[in-house]
Amino acid sequence: MKKWMVLCLILVSAMGMMVSSQAGNTQMKTTMARGKLVYDRYCLTCHQADGGGVPRMNPPITNTEYVLGNKQRLIGIVLNGLNIPLEINGEEYENPMASHAFLKDGQIADVLTYIRNSFGNKASAVTVAEVKSARAKNK
Ligand code: HEC
Structure with a gap:
């Protein structure tokens, strides 16, 4: 009897874990889709x-x-723009990038999560809370 209960518990918690990891995947997919929309509209031309x-x-x-x-530095680039000479992959870049502070916190979190996980990039998501705190520090 006890064995059965333990087995049931294991089964139930394994199912719970599967469901929650699926929910995480769906959430990431939605974020990536929203981020792509922001990217295509505000970043793609450049x-x-x-x-x-x-x-x-x-x-x-x-x-x-x-x-x-x-x-925080990455969020800062979107909020403030960037105007420093950069050298990336042996090429020099001197054009300034304008501020995109007009984007909502959620849009910035989405687009940065999107670029950190597209084009061969792989890095952790950027959250709305992280954008909020960067914006608060910027003021
Ligand atoms: C009008 C063109 C333009 C647009 C639009 C633009 N950028 Fe930029 N971006 C630049 C330029 C030019 C630089 C280099 C600035 C410098 O050298 O100081 C840059 C630098 C960057 C960098 C840091 C350098 C690197 O290559 O890693 C990131 C990250 C970035 N942009 C992300 C974005 C994101 C995200 C958006 C959309 C929300 C965006 N940019 C929109 C032109 C643009």
Whole structure:
């Protein structure tokens, strides 16, 4: 009798884990789909559909330390724009990028999660809370 109860418990918790990991996948898929919409509308013209950028004009966002590294710095680039000479993959970039602070916190979280997990990139998601806190520090 006790064995059965233990087995049942194991079964039930295994099913619970499967359901919650599926929910996580669905949530990530939705975030990625929303992020792509933001990317296509606000970033694609410069950074291109494949994230490869335009040599000497707009830097690639594939496998760069800015995209994959510190999330607060990355959020800061979207909020404040960027105007420093960059060298990425041996090419120099001097054009400034304008601020995109007009985007909502959710849109910034989505688009950054999207670019951190597209074009061959693989990094953790950016949350709305992280964008909120970056915005608060920026003020
Ligand atoms: C008008 C063109 C333009 C648009 C639109 C634009 N960027 Fe940029 N982006 C640039 C340029 C130019 C730089 C380099 C700035 C510098 O050298 O200071 C840059 C730099 C970056 C960087 C850091 C460098 C790198 O390559 O990793 C990231 C990340 C980035 N942009 C993401 C985005 C995201 C996300 C969006 C959309 C929300 C966006 N950009 C929209 C032109 C643009």
